[in-house]
Amino acid sequence: MSILISRQSRVLVQGLTGREGSFHTEAMKAYGTRVVAGVSPGKGGTTHLDIPVYDTVKEAQLSSGADVSGIFVPAPFAADAIMEAAAAGIGLIVCITEGIPLYDMVRARAFVEAAGARLIGPNCPGLVTAGEAKVGIIPNHINRPGSVGIVSRSGTLTYEVIQGLSQAGVGQSTSVGIGGDPILGLSFKEVLSLFKTDVKTRAVIMIGEIGGSDEELAAEEVLQAGFGKPVIGFISGRTAPPGKRMGHAGAIISGNKGTAASKVEALKRAGAQVCDTIEEVVAAAANAVSEAAPSTSR
Amino acid sequence: MATSPCDSDPMKFLEHQVKERFRAAGIPVPDGRLARTADEVALAAGALGSIAVKAQVPVGGRGKAGGIKLATSPAEAKRVAAEILGMTIKGYTVREVLCETAQEISREVYLGLTLDRDARKPVLILSAQGGMEIEEVAETRPEAISRLYPDPWRGPLGFEIRDLIFRAGLGPLQAQLAPIVGKLYSLARSLDAITIEINPLALTRDGGLVAADGKLEIDDNAAYRHKDLHSAEEMDEDPLEAEAKRRKLTYVRLDGSIGVIGNGAGLVMNTLDLVQREGGRAANFLDIGGGAKAEVVHSALELLAGDPHVKGILINIFGGITRGDEVAKGIIDARRDLDLKLPLVVRMTGTREEEGRQMLAEAGIAPEVTATAAARKIVSLVNR
Numbered sequence: 001m002s003i004l005i006s007r008q009s010r011v012l013v014q015g016l017t018g019r020e021g022s023f024h025t026e027a028m029k030a031y032g033t034r035v036v037a038g039v040s041p042g043k044g045g046t047t048h049l050d051i052p053v054y055d056t057v058k059e060a061q062l063s064s065g066a067d068v069s070g071i072f073v074p075a076p077f078a079a080d081a082i083m084e085a086a087a088a089g090i091g092l093i094v095c096i097t098e099g100i101p102l103y104d105m106v107r108a109r110a111f112v113e114a115a116g117a118r119l120i121g122p123n124c125p126g127l128v129t130a131g132e133a134k135v136g137i138i139p140n141h142i143n144r145p146g147s148v149g150i151v152s153r154s155g156t157l158t159y160e161v162i163q164g165l166s167q168a169g170v171g172q173s174t175s176v177g178i179g180g181d182p183i184l185g186l187s188f189k190e191v192l193s194l195f196k197t198d199v200k201t202r203a204v205i206m207i208g209e210i211g212g213s214d215e216e217l218a219a220e221e222v223l224q225a226g227f228g229k230p231v232i233g234f235i236s237g238r239t240a241p242p243g244k245r246m247g248h249a250g251a252i253i254s255g256n257k258g259t260a261a262s263k264v265e266a267l268k269r270a271g272a273q274v275c276d277t278i279e280e281v282v283a284a285a286a287n288a289v290s291e292a293a294p295s296t297s298r
Numbered sequence: 299m300a301t302s303p304c305d306s307d308p309m310k311f312l313e314h315q316v317k318e319r320f321r322a323a324g325i326p327v328p329d330g331r332l333a334r335t336a337d338e339v340a341l342a343a344g345a346l347g348s349i350a351v352k353a354q355v356p357v358g359g360r361g362k363a364g365g366i367k368l369a370t371s372p373a374e375a376k377r378v379a380a381e382i383l384g385m386t387i388k389g390y391t392v393r394e395v396l397c398e399t400a401q402e403i404s405r406e407v408y409l410g411l412t413l414d415r416d417a418r419k420p421v422l423i424l425s426a427q428g429g430m431e432i433e434e435v436a437e438t439r440p441e442a443i444s445r446l447y448p449d450p451w452r453g454p455l456g457f458e459i460r461d462l463i464f465r466a467g468l469g470p471l472q473a474q475l476a477p478i479v480g481k482l483y484s485l486a487r488s489l490d491a492i493t494i495e496i497n498p499l500a501l502t503r504d505g506g507l508v509a510a511d512g513k514l515e516i517d518d519n520a521a522y523r524h525k526d527l528h529s530a531e532e533m534d535e536d537p538l539e540a541e542a543k544r545r546k547l548t549y550v551r552l553d554g555s556i557g558v559i560g561n562g563a564g565l566v567m568n569t570l571d572l573v574q575r576e577g578g579r580a581a582n583f584l585d586i587g588g589g590a591k592a593e594v595v596h597s598a599l600e601l602l603a604g605d606p607h608v609k610g611i612l613i614n615i616f617g618g619i620t621r622g623d624e625v626a627k628g629i630i631d632a633r634r635d636l637d638l639k640l641p642l643v644v645r646m647t648g649t650r651e652e653e654g655r656q657m658l659a660e661a662g663i664a665p666e667v668t669a670t671a672a673a674r675k676i677v678s679l680v681n682r
Contacts, residue, residue, distance in 0.1 A: 020589060020619060024619070027649075075519065076522065096619070098587065098588055099519045100519060101490055101517055101519045101520035101523070102413055102490070102492060102517045102519060102520070103420075103450070103487060103490055103517070103520065104520075106413070106418065106419055106420060106450045107450045107451060109418055110419075110449070110450050110451065111451075125618050125619075136618075137588075137618040137619045137649075138618060139617065139618060139648045139649050139651075142648075152564075153564060154562055154563065154564020154565060154568075155562045155564070155565075155588065155618055156560070156561055156562030156564060156565035156616040156618065156648075157562070157564040157565050157568055159616045159618060159647075159648055160565070160568075160616055160669065163616075163647065180563055180564065182413055182415040183413070183415065183418050184418070207564070209563070209564050209567060210567070211415075212415045212416060213415075213416050214416070217416065236564045236565075236567040236568040236571060237564075237567035237568075237570075237571070238571050239567075239570050239571050239574045239580075240567050240570060240583065248358075248408075248410065248432045248433050248436075248495065248497065249410040249411065249412035249423055249493050249495055250412055250493065251433045251436065252410070252412075252423055252432065252433060252436040252443060253412055253414050253416075253421060253423070254414075254415075254416070276575075277572070277575070277670065278568070278669070278670075279668075279670060
């Protein structure tokens, strides 16, 4: 099972022929992902890395039956690429691109929502269902199939956790990097809800960081209602200084939410185990899945 | 709101720059002149009559800090200007003052727009209780704050704006206020503003509305669309932060002695947390971002090597889009070019890890395996 992607997923890559697109598509293929098409406007009809290239997502989707898109196009064009994928009926859009103007993302997000598609990112590492498929830039060799789900706002900290788990012999179901931008697609809430009903996932690690209130909202709206699986939380940025802020608008909207203390408190109140270091997170997850495992299974 | 170093750093502007934008957008502002000397301020008072002399620094709380004073004559204006010019407000030296016709204000309204990251949308905010205490109003009397989330594709419609105004209890000002709300939204969109604020929006004794003060922050991600705008960043008092901006590095100065370089905001923030746990203090937050080439690593090391507070450097890289071989090349080149003598601890793993580690090993640098071990090592080297 796992969530969002599997070995059945048919993946197309927007920006396939670029430097990042090429490099990471090769890694995605090497991981076993079915990359069925690429899109690079103006390069339609060619092949790249043995993958057929199309001018538009619509054409690529019709020819290949792709249901997932990974986006590696430069920031000025990325919001349009997201909307192109949604308009072509792609169900899961994973945008790796960093630095997309926020107003572009506000519009793209509304567009994706109206189209009924799911967006992961932008400015995220993507996701991997261990041993099956990967869309994005999470290094291949660190993943190990198993039953711990990961959802994280930080790219590189996600890798830390995955590697730590794998080295401890604890495998993962799906690891999802949702990205750190202010305007995101899926947030903790939605990904946690998917993990909740996924039979393969027996415990979930949630890696948050200061800023915004997505961690608090997930704790209040998803975890508090009863999650049925152990949740291990981690919040980075506890010693970071507050940013310099101008004007009052941010404070009017967010009040005191968004601090590390507020997030830790909300997670604890909702029954999550909150850890201080990545090593503790790994140990807690190992403990959770060994306890959750039926004693007769191995 | 807790902001984090990872939030892309917005371009900030001074009051007079913001007011130029307001004026161009058709939002009424007081008559004013920019002055750099006490004599220029006296001249402005001669032309404008009673004036407010306002320090131009990109931070709030200027009035409380003594950076805004009234003057009724050129002689008083000159004296007041001498007090304000050269003073330091929250780390910024006042080099310019805005001299504005003093307003007789009967009422202060708050009008602003920001990106609400929880709603994933911009929000217009209006309150009849404007002025310095607006955050307190928001906390203690949230019903005094009205909000409007316009559809991002079509912007606020006329009736939505009127509804916002009536909800704020500002119905009697509707005819004057509605166009200002619409213009502020259009201005925010055209400038990619993540915060734009008129506070106070002053109702004067003669019944007009005028933007008495304004704030503006522009999304740094959209800076490429606004090459004509020059932010107040050259005013940064911290030369290292200014230099980091020139180098396009995400850098925040901290008060410790261990220079920290990493990739990814979450990882760098966690590295700061680890350094503190091991008994050290980080000198900075520096995120080289995703996909950094060797030159970026070189540039980051050069920046930290120029900071006299830095007694040792910790580099923590977990490569995804960033490649270990590129990072290793940057480290090796920088160490050679800069003749670095400071303790340097490298932790590297992820994409092209083997290549990177081998290059480092050949250059005599033994990379650490875990971030915790690396933090422990640099703290022990610096504290020794």
